[in-house]
Amino acid sequence: MTEPIEPPDNADKPHYQGHRKRLRTRFLNDLGASMQDYELLELLLCQTIPRKDVKPLAKDLIARFGGIGGVLSADPDTLMAQSGLNENSVTGLKAVQQAALRLIRRDLDRADLLSSWQAVIDYCRAQMGRESVEQTRLLFLDGRNRLIADEVQHRGTVNHTPLYPREVVKRALELNASALIMVHNHPSGDPTPSRADIDMTVAVRDALARIDIQLHDHIVISRSGHTSLRAEGHI
Incomplete structure (x- = not known):
């Protein structure tokens, strides 16, 4: 009698989990210098939307706001109205914007x-x-x-x-x-x-x-x- 074939350990894991790991590895290789805007945004969204493929969302937001800068600087209420975003993800995006502004302002102090x-x-x-x-x-x-x-x-x-x-x-x-x-x-x-x-x-x-x-x-x-x-x- 033929033994049943065991599925691989990751057979029941969503496909995006491996993708997220590859994204993190790519980012750490050159700190994101070679990544496209939507990939950087996708990586940010991964931190606050843990169980979902966020690549389509990242691409939609880039198209809607004209780039990652437009997404980060958008009004919080406008971001909250976007399908797929929640309070955690909007807070994460605005925190990145604030960190960037403080970095720029450091040159003025x-x-x-x-x-x-x-x-x-x-x-x-x-x-x-x-x-x-x-x-x-x-x-x-x-x-x-x-x-x-x-x-x-x-x-x-x-x-x-x-x-x-x-x-x-x-x-x-x-x-x-x-x-x-x-x-x-x-x-x-x-x-x-x-x-x-x-x-x-x-x-x-x-x-x-x-x-x-x-x-x-x-x-x-x-x-x-x-x-x-x-x-x-x-x-």
């Missing part, structure tokens, strides 16, 4: 921001470039142009955010700031300043000048680039 301008632009684009609504961020500087505080003053709509010069002046005095850099984003993707942007910049500049605080620049950030109002001759 204690540096002369006017001598580290590309680092300022990189940080602001990472923070705001993919926001779905406008926000105004103020970088408060000391007398050596080092960062004292980085604060979001207002969040607005898809194409407008209010900013009141008296509030900027009040906060600058509270922080004993010597100078400011204004930053706001254009969710439309076009960083061209509007007439309202220019008028607001002039009003803030003049209000700060009365108390001997300098407005170094107002930067408009978008997904596609940025515009300096000082470089454009508006300050």
Whole structure:
């Protein structure tokens, strides 16, 4: 009588378990340098979605948000609304984003921001470039142009955010700031300043000048680039 053939030990294991191990091995070989965006995202999702093939989900998210950067910077509520994601996975993705932002900001701490301008632009684009609504961020500087505080003053709509010069002046005095850099984003993707942007910049500049605080620049950030109002001759 023929002995029954025993199935291999891993016969009842889901196919994605071996795939996950291969992903981890590939990542550790070069820390992900050779991996595509969806593979890195898949690896992240594996940490918080343990019993599911997440490759299709990773590819869908990349297509939906236009890349891994778009996924990581998406609003948490928007991510929670995506089929296949849950609170654990959204928390994991946003934690990675926050770690990346802190790594970028490290180059700004204690540096002369006017001598580290590309680092300022990189940080602001990472923070705001993919926001779905406008926000105004103020970088408060000391007398050596080092960062004292980085604060979001207002969040607005898809194409407008209010900013009141008296509030900027009040906060600058509270922080004993010597100078400011204004930053706001254009969710439309076009960083061209509007007439309202220019008028607001002039009003803030003049209000700060009365108390001997300098407005170094107002930067408009978008997904596609940025515009300096000082470089454009508006300050």
